[in-house]
Amino acid sequence: MSETRLREEICEFGKSLFDRGLTAGSSGNISVRLDDGWLLTPTNACLGRLDPARLAKLDWSGKLISGDPGSKEAFLHRAMYEERSGAGAIVHLHSTYSAAVSCMGGLDHGSCIPPLTAYFVMKIGRLPLVPYNRPGNPQLGDAIRGLAGRHSAVLLANHGPVVSGTTLEAAVYATEELEETAKLFILLHGHRTHALGEAQIAELKQAFKLDF
Numbered sequence: 001m002s003e004t005r006l007r008e009e010i011c012e013f014g015k016s017l018f019d020r021g022l023t024a025g026s027s028g029n030i031s032v033r034l035d036d037g038w039l040l041t042p043t044n045a046c047l048g049r050l051d052p053a054r055l056a057k058l059d060w061s062g063k064l065i066s067g068d069p070g071s072k073e074a075f076l077h078r079a080m081y082e083e084r085s086g087a088g089a090i091v092h093l094h095s096t097y098s099a100a101v102s103c104m105g106g107l108d109h110g111s112c113i114p115p116l117t118a119y120f121v122m123k124i125g126r127l128p129l130v131p132y133n134r135p136g137n138p139q140l141g142d143a144i145r146g147l148a149g150r151h152s153a154v155l156l157a158n159h160g161p162v163v164s165g166t167t168l169e170a171a172v173y174a175t176e177e178l179e180e181t182a183k184l185f186i187l188l189h190g191h192r193t194h195a196l197g198e199a200q201i202a203e204l205k206q207a208f209k210l211d212f
Ligand SMILES: [Zn+2]
Pocket: 028, 073, 092, 093, 094, 159, 160
């Protein structure tokens, strides 16, 4: 896909996410890998009103090549790309239900949301929790690096999810699946719940060649 088309896609998906309330204000950021660097949504930009020509184009050291300065959360994206050579795009949101789960006590830090549905298992797999660090703390990048080799998505404690995909469409759909499953998890809180078992997960892993 051409860089021009990828720029348009970032703006189209950004608007779609914003219009449906999956991101608010100037929170959230989207990036896409290019042959000669990567594109990232600008700092303090609203995902609902992005301009394709003003997206930040960065090199792999994080230096701005063109466009507006990139999001201050660029290092979250870089950490994920560095560990996942197959990642073509990354979406990071503060979406309500995923962020709510990230604030809950008593989570299983290796798997924050149980395997409630087959689609959650297929699109996210196991979702680990990254311990809280203040925004901009490089330790957050190090913590992501430690997990991203084995996980296409992670949940930042008291913050929100970082989700990678082979394409931007795949990353956006996985982010939406995560948000919907987080909603189910919260709705089910206090109810007797039957999640998928080990045998059902093993069957999904085999049938859909999942590696997590
Ligand atoms: Zn954030």
